[in-house]
Amino acid sequence: MLRFGLVGKNIAMVCFSLIICSVAIVMTVTHLVRDEMQQSVQDSLHASMRAAASLFERDMPGVHVAWDASGAVQRITAENLPSHYDDHRMTDAMVRILGGRAVLFVVDDNGRSFIRRMISDADDKNGESQRVLGMPLDPDSAVYKTLVQGQPAEGEILLAGERLRVVYYPIFSPTGKILGSLDVALRQEKIAATINSFLRTLIVMAGFVILICVIATGVIVKRMLRPLPVIAQSMRGLVGGDTATQVPYTGRHDEIGAMADAVEVFRLAAIDKTRLEKEADALRRQQEAERQAAQERAEEAARQLQTAIDSLADGLQKVSRGDLSVQIATRFAASLEPLRENFNESIAQLSEAFGSVSGSAYSIGNSTHELSTAADDLSRRTEQQAATLEETSAALTQITQRVQKTTEETTHAHTVVNTSRNDAKQAGIVVGQAIDAMSRIDASSREISGIVEMINAVAFQTNILALNASVEAARAGDAGRGFAVVATEVRNLAHRAAEAVKEISALIASSALQVKDGVGAVRETGEALHRIVSQVEEISGLVSNIATAARDQATSISELNLAMTSMEQTTQQNAAVAEQSAAASHNLAMMSGELQKLVGRFELGRARERPGQPASRPKRAPALQAF
Secondary structure, three states: OOOOOHHHHHHHHHHHHHHHHHHHHHHHHHHHHHHHHHHHHHHHHHHHHHHHHHHHHHHOOOEEEEEOOOOOEEEEEEOOOOOOOOOOHHHHHHHHHHOOEEEEEEEOOOOOOEEEEEEOOOEOOOOOEOOOOOOEOOOOOHHHHHHOOOOOEEEEEEEOOEEEEEEEEEEEOOOOOEEEEEEEEEEOHHHHHHHHHHHHHHHHHHHHHHHHHHHHHHHHHHHHOOHHHHHHHHHHHHHOOOOOOOOOOOOOOOHHHHHHHHHHHHHHHHHHHHHHHHHHHHHHHHHHHHHHHHHHHHHHHHHHHHHHHHHHHHHHHHHHOOEOOOOOOOOOOOOOHHHHHHHHHHHHHHHHHHHHHHHHHHHHHHHHHHHHHHHHHHHHHHHHHHHHHHHHHHHHHHHHHHHHHHHHHHHHHHHHHHHHHHHHHHHHHHHHHHHHHHHHHHHHHHHHHHHHHHHHHHHHHHHHHHHHHHHHHHHHHHHHHHHHHHHHHHHHHHHHHHHHHHHHHHHHHHHHHHHHHHHHHHHHHHHHHHHHHHHHHHHHHHHHHHHHHHHHHHHHHHHHHHHHHHHHHHHHHHHHHHHHHHHHHHHHHHHHHHHHHHHHOOEOOOOOOOOOOOOOOOOOOOOOOOO
C-alpha cells in the first residue's frame, strides 16, 4: 500500500483544497454569467417588443399602444385585424432592426384559435424560405392558456431548427375582445455559444493557476517541514531509552522549535523518572519494615478486642434470655475497660427500671378496669341522647323546608309582578317611540311632497327645453333630423316623469292619512298601558309585603334549626368521644395485661413484692333515660 509522508500529505491536502476552491469559483462564476446572460436576453426581448409595438402602431392603421411609467408595453389595441396579409414588409423590417423573428397571430372567426397571419422571412439550413402561414398556436400550450386570459406570455420554441426565446403580447379590440397577438423571438444559439466559450477559457485559466499553486506549495511545504524527520529520529531514540543525545532545533521560535522543546522536555522527564524510580525503591523497602512492626501491634490489639467481644457477647446472650442479673467480672484491657463498666452499669439500671415498670403495670391494670366500665355507661347514655336529638332535628328540618318553600313561592310571585310591571313600562316607552316614529314619517312625507313638486317642475322645464330643441331641429332641416328624434324622446320621458310624479303625490297623500290614523291608535294604546302600570305597581307592593313577612318567618325557623342541628352534632361528637374512650380503656386494660406478662419474663436478681391481682370488673350501672 502506498504511504505518504507528512510533506506529501500536506501537499495533497493543499492541492485538493485548491481544486475544490477552483471548482466552486468556476461553478459560481458560471452561474452568475448564465444568470446575467439570461437577464440580458430578457431585457433584449422586452426592448425588441417595445420597438416591434412601435413599428406595429406606426405601420398598421387603427392600432394604439399604451405604455406604462417605465416605458414597457402595457396594452395593444386595434380596431380590427384582417384574416389575410399579402404584405409582410412590416415583420421583415422588425427583424432587420431587432434581429430574431417577428410573428402576428390573428384569432379566427370562432374566437378559439390563434392563426399565424404574418411572419418575418428566414432561411433554413438549405437556404429555403421559412415564411409559413396559417399555422395555429397549440391550444394545449401554457402560452395559449395565458393569452386567452388576456395576459402576456413568455417561453421557448423550436422553429425551423432554431431554439428561440419568445414573448407574446395579446391585441385587444376597443371593447376588450382578444383579436390576436404580437410575438417577438430571439435566437438562443449565439447566447449558448458565448457562454460555452467563456467557460472553456475560465477552465483553462483555472487549471493553469492550480498547477502553479501546486508546484509553489510543494516547494514551500518541503522546506518548512524539513526538520520534522530529524525530530522524529530523536523521538524514536528517546523511546528506545537513549536520553544522552541532545534534541536538535530547540532554539527556533516557531512550531518546529516548540516541537523540539517538547521532545527535550520528554528527554529530561525520562532522566528524572529513572532517578525517581531508584528513590522509590529505597522508600518501599523502608515502608515494608514499618508495616511488619505495625502488623504485630495490630494482632495484639485484635486479641484483646476479641476477648472483650466474647465477654460482651456472653453477657448479651444472657440478657436476651431475660436474665438482667448478669455482670462481667473479668477485667478488659485499659482502653476497653470503660466498655465493661458501662455494660455492668446499664444492666443494673435496666433491672431497676423493669422492677418499677412491673409495679406500675399492676396498678395501671386495676385503674383501667374501672375506667372502661365508666366509659361504657357514658357511651350508652350519650347514644340515647343523640337519637332523641336526631328525631327532633328531623321534624324541625321538615318545618323549615315547608316555610322556605312558601317563602320561595312568595318571592317568585313578587318577581313575576315586578317583571310584569317592567314589561308594561317598557311597552309604554315603545309606544312613545312609535308615536315619535309616526311623527317623523309624517314630516318625511311632507318633505317628499316638496321634492315631488320640484321633480314635477323639472319635468315641465325639460318638456319646454325639448320643445325648443324640436323647433331648432326643424329649422336645421335634414342636419337636425337626428337631434329632433332625440328631442321627441326627451319630451316623452318628461311627460312620463310628470305622470309618475302625479301618482307618487297621490300615494304620499294616502300614506299621510294612514299615518295620522296610526298615531291616534298608538296614543290610545299608550294611555291604556299607563293605567295597567299603575295597577301592577299596587299589586307589586302587596306581594312585596307578603314576601318580606315570609322571609322573616323563614329566617327565625332557620336559626332555630341551626341551633338544633348544632346541638345534634355536639351530642353525636360526644357519643363518638365516649365510644372512643371506652375502646381506649379496653385497649389499655389489654395492653396492661400484656405488659405484666412481658415484665414477668425477666429475672431481676432480687425478690420483689408484686401487687395483688386487679379486682373483678364491677357491674355496669343502668343507663340514664335520655331527655
